Amino acid sequence: MVDTEVLLSHALERASKRGASYSEVRYQADTGTGIMLKNGVPEVASSIDKTGIGLRVIVGGSLGFGATNKLTKAGILKLVDDAIARAKASSPVVSNPTHMSEEQLGHDKVEVKPRIKFDNVEFDQVVELLKEADSASVVAAKPKGVELVSRMLELTSAVTHKHIITSDGGDVESKIPRNSFYYFLVGIHPQRGSAQRTSERGESRGWEAVESWDLVEVLGREGATMARVLAEGVPPPKDQVDVLAGGEVIGLVCHESSGHPQEADRIMGREAAQAGESYLSLTSLGMEVGSQVVNVVDDPTIPRSFGFYLYDEECVKARKRYLIKEGRINEFLQNRETAAVTGTSSNAAARATSYDREPIIRMANTYMEPGDHSFDELIEDIKHGVFIKNFTEWNIDDRRFNQKYVGLEAYSIENGELGVPVRNPAIEMTTVGFFKAVDAVGSDLMHWAATCGKGDPMQGAPVWTSGPTVRLRNLRLGGAQA
Amino acid sequence: MKAEDIVEFAVKKAKSAGATDAVSQVKETNWAMIRFTNNGITVSKVLKDTSVDIFLFVKEKRAGSSVSNLSERAIEKAVLDAAKMARMSPAGGTYAPLPKGKFRYNKKLLRIGKVIGRIERLPGIVKESIDSARAAGASRVAGSLVAETTKLVQRSSSGVKGSYKRTMYNLNVRAFADGECTGQFATIANELDKINGGEIGRMAGDIAKRALHPQPAQPGTFDVVLGPMTTADLIEEMAGASSAFYVDAGMSFFTGKLGQQVAPSHLSLVDDPTSPAYPGASPFDDEGVPTQANRILTSGKLGTYLHNSTTAMKMSVKTTASAGLVIPRPFSLQISAGNESIEDLVSKVDDGLYVTNNWYLRYQNMRSGDFSTILRDGLFKVKGGEIVGPVRGLRMTDNLVRMLGNVEATSSKRYWIKWWEVDTPILAPAMVVRGVKFTKPTI
Numbered sequence: 044m045v046d047t048e049v050l051l052s053h054a055l056e057r058a059s060k061r062g063a064s065y066s067e068v069r070y071q072a073d074t075g076t077g078i079m080l081k082n083g084v085p086e087v088a089s090s091i092d093k094t095g096i097g098l099r100v101i102v103g104g105s106l107g108f109g110a111t112n113k114l115t116k117a118g119i120l121k122l123v124d125d126a127i128a129r130a131k132a133s134s135p136v137v138s139n140p141t142h143m144s145e146e147q148l149g150h151d152k153v154e155v156k157p158r159i160k161f162d163n164v165e166f167d168q169v170v171e172l173l174k175e176a177d178s179a180s181v182v183a184a185k186p187k188g189v190e191l192v193s194r195m196l197e198l199t200s201a202v203t204h205k206h207i208i209t210s211d212g213g214d215v216e217s218k219i220p221r222n223s224f225y226y227f228l229v230g231i232h233p234q235r236g237s238a239q240r241t242s243e244r245g246e247s248r249g250w251e252a253v254e255s256w257d258l259v260e261v262l263g264r265e266g267a268t269m270a271r272v273l274a275e276g277v278p279p280p281k282d283q284v285d286v287l288a289g290g291e292v293i294g295l296v297c298h299e300s301s302g303h304p305q306e307a308d309r310i311m312g313r314e315a316a317q318a319g320e321s322y323l324s325l326t327s328l329g330m331e332v333g334s335q336v337v338n339v340v341d342d343p344t345i346p347r348s349f350g351f352y353l354y355d356e357e358c359v360k361a362r363k364r365y366l367i368k369e370g371r372i373n374e375f376l377q378n379r380e381t382a383a384v385t386g387t388s389s390n391a392a393a394r395a396t397s398y399d400r401e402p403i404i405r406m407a408n409t410y411m412e413p414g415d416h417s418f419d420e421l422i423e424d425i426k427h428g429v430f431i432k433n434f435t436e437w438n439i440d441d442r443r444f445n446q447k448y449v450g451l452e453a454y455s456i457e458n459g460e461l462g463v464p465v466r467n468p469a470i471e472m473t474t475v476g477f478f479k480a481v482d483a484v485g486s487d488l489m490h491w492a493a494t495c496g497k498g499d500p501m502q503g504a505p506v507w508t509s510g511p512t513v514r515l516r517n518l519r520l521g522g523a524q525a
Numbered sequence: 526m527k528a529e530d531i532v533e534f535a536v537k538k539a540k541s542a543g544a545t546d547a548v549s550q551v552k553e554t555n556w557a558m559i560r561f562t563n564n565g566i567t568v569s570k571v572l573k574d575t576s577v578d579i580f581l582f583v584k585e586k587r588a589g590s591s592v593s594n595l596s597e598r599a600i601e602k603a604v605l606d607a608a609k610m611a612r613m614s615p616a617g618g619t620y621a622p623l624p625k626g627k628f629r630y631n632k633k634l635l636r637i638g639k640v641i642g643r644i645e646r647l648p649g650i651v652k653e654s655i656d657s658a659r660a661a662g663a664s665r666v667a668g669s670l671v672a673e674t675t676k677l678v679q680r681s682s683s684g685v686k687g688s689y690k691r692t693m694y695n696l697n698v699r700a701f702a703d704g705e706c707t708g709q710f711a712t713i714a715n716e717l718d719k720i721n722g723g724e725i726g727r728m729a730g731d732i733a734k735r736a737l738h739p740q741p742a743q744p745g746t747f748d749v750v751l752g753p754m755t756t757a758d759l760i761e762e763m764a765g766a767s768s769a770f771y772v773d774a775g776m777s778f779f780t781g782k783l784g785q786q787v788a789p790s791h792l793s794l795v796d797d798p799t800s801p802a803y804p805g806a807s808p809f810d811d812e813g814v815p816t817q818a819n820r821i822l823t824s825g826k827l828g829t830y831l832h833n834s835t836t837a838m839k840m841s842v843k844t845t846a847s848a849g850l851v852i853p854r855p856f857s858l859q860i861s862a863g864n865e866s867i868e869d870l871v872s873k874v875d876d877g878l879y880v881t882n883n884w885y886l887r888y889q890n891m892r893s894g895d896f897s898t899i900l901r902d903g904l905f906k907v908k909g910g911e912i913v914g915p916v917r918g919l920r921m922t923d924n925l926v927r928m929l930g931n932v933e934a935t936s937s938k939r940y941w942i943k944w945w946e947v948d949t950p951i952l953a954p955a956m957v958v959r960g961v962k963f964t965k966p967t968i
Contacts, residue, residue, distance in 0.1 A: 076610075078610075078614075079851075081773075081774055082774060082775070083617075084617045084618050085586070085614045085615060085617070085618065086587075086618065086851060087587050087588060087589060087851050088587075088588040088589075088607075088610035088611065088614055089588060089589045089590065089591070089607075089610075090588075090589075090590045090591070090603065090606045090607065090610065091590070091591045091592075092590075092591070092592045092593060092594060092599065092603065093576075093591070093593050094593050094594055095574070095593055105566070105569070106567065106568045106569070107568070107569050107570070107571070108568055108569070108570040108571070109570070109571045109572070109573075110570075110571075110572045110573075110574070111572070111573045111574060112574050112575060112576070112593040112594070112595075113573065113575070114594075118573075121573075122571070122573065125571045125573070126569075126571055129557065129569040129570070129571050129644075130569050132569070132645050132647075132648055133559060133566040133569040133648045133651075135648065135652075136561070136565055136566045136648045136651055136652050136655075137565050137566050137567075138563060138564050138565025138566075139563060139565055139567075141567070141568075166609075166610060166613040166614075167613055167615070170613075170614060170615055174615075192775035192892070193774050193775030193776045193891075193892065195774060195776070227776070229775055229776060229890070229891065229892045231892070236893065237890055237892045237893055238890060239888065239889065239890045239891060239892065311562075311563075312562045312563050312665065312667060313560075313562050313567055315562055315563075315665075315667035315699055315701070316560075316562075316667040316668040316669060316697055316698070316699035316709070316945075317669070317697075317944075317945040318945075319884075319901070320704070399572055399574060401568060401570065435889055435890075436887045436888060436889040436890075436896075436897065437887060438885035438886070438887045438897060438898065438899055438920070439885060439899065440885075440899045440901065441884060441885075441899070441901050442704075442705070445899065445918060445920070445965070445966050446966075447897060447920060447922075447964075447966075449889050467889065469964075471920070471964055471965070471966050471967055472966040472967055472968040473966050473968060476966065476967075476968030477968070480968065499558070499560060499669050499945060500558075501945075518967065518968065519967040519968075520967075521964060521967060
């Protein structure tokens, strides 16, 4: 049996001996099980055990990262030597030396204990649940003449165990279980074409999370909704309208248009060749980007959340972060690398999705803070509008300014009342245009899970994208392709 | 244990655990990456890794395990876990036994590319690309350079016995003339000598410089010239849609179109991993079947879907050696070249756009091919067959099937492309597409 604590210590000692001014070593074990159901038939079941060590060193201002799953003393020492050698070889081409900000680092153990371990759930019970949910969607779509020709359901259960130590005193061990459920549906109406829907649930707890999601009810509702949209949906209005955006749409908007552009590494250009930069600069703090009722938060510390953690990969204690406060840019997401440049403190945004990935700035659980309006209060004074409850397609430019969200479940609003389904209403607008159009925020905060992509190599990080129903005034919708 | 011993052990254990079929792969990876930003290197990465994959059938019931702990005990546990999951899965799918070996593989594919003994040359190539992009007019340069050597060893219960080594180098450069005026280009090759950092940097820098002082673009429907980067992204989507898994799942816009004319007769698309000169080349697929050139589009007709044994049996055809044990996929794509230069292609457009790059392609509907993607980096207005100046702020909002049918011409010069948005190496030309729809934000 390998003593990982001893290996981690050996790595730090070696890095120090070889001249590293900073080093950080992370043992990470990701274990999990998944099952995929394709059109009602189990396609494949899978298990994964991905365990290894990743480390970072700074030598003369040059940053090196190394990773291996050869968990022997010789393997780890060789990795340290290689990472230092690569960092030294690159140093003549380093233009901005890397430093780490000084922080109060954690010495702690964090463990989330599942009430029901996935291992204790009978495998055929999992399959039966998925089959029942799949069947519910098919049955619910039929009465409107819609066939769900493509249905992909995936349920995943995983546990992430990390132990991180840093050369300046950080030492944090954590064990966090995560369960998630993803679905993809395509429905076809013989005369009115097809539509597509994907969504995800996820939480940091045990099987009890899956039980709480009521997947049969969720899929049944999705099937019925898609059928109604396909069979009865009308094109979106072409004139100016007010829009009620559902929490699922708002959660995604907050993630894409507030979280990403407020990642300090993007602002500084570190992701410039891949995920891009930002419409904001380091001097944008205080800039007005939305109406006064807009408050956007990212908070890793929410119990049960999909993006939950209490310390980041640099051993900095996590806290709630106000990204936008009363419509103004309030705070960037920072790690120790960017905080050293800005002369501020890290707010614990460094995350890595596996041992072979470098910690970079990531969101955790991003949401618009709820207001005090009920749904009835939000809708009652809309004379002419559209309620876009959820979405089917979206994208955004790499400066996070020009974005598009196409609704799946949507309804007309006339004189304060919900009306007929609307097909493919597209919100295509700028970040500032969107947030400034918000005039009221609902109290009904809801959560959805997502896997956020960033980094090179790519890292898919578990996050929540959450929001209440929100009212926007005077928009023009596009994208009708019914 | 050595890689060869691990795969033998895993397959043997799977059979004794009740598997009707089993295949195991060990992949040893030696990988280095340099990332650069703001004209300097930001991080140098190294990975030394070995992973073991086991995939087994209990007739039609299938399960896989992936494990990074190479001890006998851990591998045995992974096999037993997979066997248990497969046994407990309900029946109902298709059972296609793994293809029977022993196969003979192309010896030229057993050692693909050239490993450089020392990778100290990488920072120099990065510097060269930064310097040439700046010389071309960029003020800031970012990107990544990857060197990867992989050894893959495979065994199956049906007699497959194969191994190969492959080396690949991948350079991606993005140049900034200012915050919004950017240019990007990328390349991939099996030999480091074929990665021309100076040339890729110059191309990115040149696009960025020409993109300076853009005017707001107007939405509408235009004829376009798509540069090789955008062609690569859109064609990769089409190759993905030819995977029989997605066709069978009803998720592909090529469903029901086999044998049909889906593109003009001058256009062909082949997935060809059979030459050691091609990035992505491989002697065999994940079922151990010797690879072959698969003509996805032949003279504009959809010639084949990409199959593994299971999808092939479902559709009563032979495997195309494209496994993916669950999802068949392409290895190394090539789009047919035309006879004209990129300048000649631009001269065919009276009133339109020249698109150099895009990202964030998402489907409104994978089944129909309705999608949109954001245009990024240099975007240029074309008038009277000439580029008249840079524009910005558009989204391509169209249908991939319709666009494929409207490809009018491809350039004679093609480029090997792979970057963040394009996973499969593609030899891509520029192409002219008629009547493409573009939208922009309303507020």
